[in-house]
Amino acid sequence: MYAFLLSTAVIFVAELGDKSQLMAMTFASRYRARDVLIGITVATAIVHLFSVALGAWVGxxxxxxxxxxxxxxxIAFLIFAAWTLRGDELTEEEANKARTASGAAILAVGVAFFLAELGDKTMLATITLATQExxxxxxxxxxxxxxxxxxxAIAVGAVLGRKLPEKVIKYGAAALFAIFGALLIAEGLGWF
Known part of the structure; x- marks a missing residue:
């Protein structure tokens, strides 16, 4: 249960302000929110299963x-904090691909999210968590x-029709990553 709660919180924070959220909002402007969420869920489950397997093996x-x-x-979490502060943007090309994806909505969203998440900070954070949990x-x-x-992101984008407060999310997520990183380093050094 601890692994579930910790990884839910950490990955939720990691995803805030990530380009995947921007992709989700873009896809939701073209497809039904339900189809977008199904595609995201399937792609994420596959990528994170691989990530967890790798992390568990390393652990x-x-x-x-x-x-x-x-x-x-x-240290990885401190790097994720810096990565979060640097920010993630959806390029015009990525936005166009999301807007003009052809084929079934679930498949289009799923493939796009699967490819976008490979090597992304949420994948790396999942690997990191799985080494210990x-x-x-x-x-x-x-x-x-x-x-x-x-x-x-889909709900806020649909309801408000504008961006999330980017700076607040960016700084809050970076601070949480830094706190998790400092706690892990302290644990590794045997300080608690």
């Missing part, structure tokens, strides 16, 4: 070095966190 393979893994994970809770939680953040 098991280096179980004797759990302190070092915590420190590396903490249970794979099933991490997988379900990370998938739920991402889908919830993207659903929020």
């Amino acid at each position: 098991d393979a280096f179980a004797d070095y759990q302190g070092a893994i915590s420190i590396v994970a903490g 249970g794979w099933l809770g991490t997988w379900i939680g990370s998938t739920l966190g991402m889908v919830a953040a993207d659903a929020l």
